Amino acid sequence: MRFLPFFLMFVLSANFVYSQKESTSIESFYPYKNELGINFTNVLGNVFSLNPNNANSPYGLTYRRHIGQKSFRSAFSFLVNNEINNTFINGLFLIRTINQTTSQFRIGLEKHIVLNKRVLFSYGFDLLGMVKTDNSSVEDFNNFGGTTFISKETTFGGGAGPMLRLEYKISDRLYISSECSLYGFYSSSTQNLEFGNQAPEQAKSSESSIELILPQSLFFNISF
Numbered sequence: 484m485r486f487l488p489f490f491l492m493f494v495l496s497a498n499f500v501y502s503q504k505e506s507t508s509i510e511s512f513y514p515y516k517n518e519l520g521i522n523f524t525n526v527l528g529n530v531f532s533l534n535p536n537n538a539n540s541p542y543g544l545t546y547r548r549h550i551g552q553k554s555f556r557s558a559f560s561f562l563v564n565n566e567i568n569n570t571f572i573n574g575l576f577l578i579r580t581i582n583q584t585t586s587q588f589r590i591g592l593e594k595h596i597v598l599n600k601r602v603l604f605s606y607g608f609d610l611l612g613m614v615k616t617d618n619s620s621v622e623d624f625n626n627f628g629g630t631t632f633i634s635k636e637t638t639f640g641g642g643a644g645p646m647l648r649l650e651y652k653i654s655d656r657l658y659i660s661s662e663c664s665l666y667g668f669y670s671s672s673t674q675n676l677e678f679g680n681q682a683p684e685q686a687k688s689s690e691s692s693i694e695l696i697l698p699q700s701l702f703f704n705i706s707f
Contacts, residue, residue: 507600513549514655515706520545520558523659524700541587545702552595556607559588577631578622585615593648605648611666613640633677640670649698656706661698668692 522543542558564583569576593607615638623631644666651659669691676684 507597509549509552509595509597511600512595512597512603512652513706516549518545518547518549518554518658518704518706520547520660520702520704522700523703542589545704547704554593554595554605554607555590556593556609557588557590559586561586575623580620580622582618583616585613587611587613591646593646601652603650603652605650605662606645607648608645609643609664609666611640611642611644611668613638613670615640631679634674636672636674638670638672640668642666642668650704658704658706660702660704661700663698664696666694666696668694 541560543560545556545558547557548555562583562585564581566579566581568579568581570579571577589609589611591607591609593605596604596606598604617634617636617638619634621632644664646662646664648660648662653659669689671689672687674686674688676686678684
């Protein structure tokens, strides 16, 4: 499943190599200026009974605005997770509450090269951002609901890097695409801890990475 989007795009491109002699303008390839994309990798994985876990694109929805030979590109995702767990530990009835939110976004600019009337190649540059909160608490129910532990963690991250994109035109309103990127990313986290009546403690950490992401996700794009 890891290279399925890349393989599909390669096969589709090969089927239309013969038409490269035809002159196709960017206006003909994109008759509509706006485009919404939906990550379809998991759906294909279920249909073909494959494992899509390697499709590591964090973005489920994309938006692009076509401006001549260039396009503004953006993508985002949002996750909210709330849990309440009741457990027994050493004869104590504890209530654990977890509240997590994660938002990620990407904005950038790409330039197009029309290969033929069905296939488009693009290259560009992206800016990345992330905000994540992870709050949890443990209450001792036997101590009249007294809170014994509270953890509040906030993470901010940002990055940038180049990207390459291959897009296949099914119709004037429907396209499929996949892309690869080389992103550098840096994040910083601050965690505040409280233990009963003790003085609060604070811990800080940071992480940096550079990752080459090969084509692993397939997007269905709708123009309007």
